[in-house]
Amino acid sequence: MEQKKNNLNENNLETNGETRLREEIFLDIIFKDILEEVESSLENAGYLETEKEYNRFMEAVHSLSPEDKKRAFSLPFELRERRFRMFRSENLPIEAVIEHLVLEAKDSGFTLGYHLSPFEIKKEKGKNGLEWKIKGTELDDRDEKPMAYYSLDYDNVYRKRHQKNLYIIRAHIGENSSHKYDPSNNWGRATDLSVVAGADFEKIDEEIKKRGKEILNDAKKRGNTIPD
Secondary structure (H helix, E strand, O other): OOOOOOOOOOOOOOOHHHHHHHHHHHHHHHHHHHHHHHHHHHHHOOOOOOHHHHHHHHHHHHOOOHHHHHHHOOOOHHHHHHHHHHHHHOOOOHHHHHHHHHHHHHHHOEEEEEEEEOOOOOOEEEOOEEEOEEEOOEEEOOOOEEEEEEEOOOOOOOOOOOOOEEEEEEEEOOOOOOOEEEOOOOEEEEOEEEEEEEEEHHHHHHHHHHHHHHHHHHHHHOOOOOOO
């Protein structure tokens, strides 16, 4: 599979600092998208009913490192509200909810992954309610079964033609995972993937280019460079 990167450097001279900058902008964008979904699920479960509790929730989220945010936000759509309702029934404070999600994901090896598709993948009715799944369609000789692929970062997202639909999925890279992980290209694969949230990748791409250029131009004006 051929990878196509979107360089911020107009001279196409890539640096580690620019790669890291793209990833930081990308995470900032998707965290905001996922946060809206998480807030909605928490409200439906009975959390965030007061401004004080909402502020405590935001403080807990903002205190997390990027890796811990990916862990906390890796709870897939079909589990999210049910888990929050269970926490609410146990009177678990909102800070403890976030801490629990981070520790659980860290112990199990859950994080976020990114799958691009030209198709709109809709939620479907499952045994326990609505499910949002990406089913493997590409036969992989290594597994001898259809697999669905994802990347673990922005630069390695598989770009083929105009695949507008970005699906943020729950990646499982733990030792006992059914997912397969290839560290050489930061890709994972599985027979099916659980979706956390969806987004418009073309808009994200444009926003990353715009913000990246603004940051680089500002650095040049100040006589600075993006550190490697």
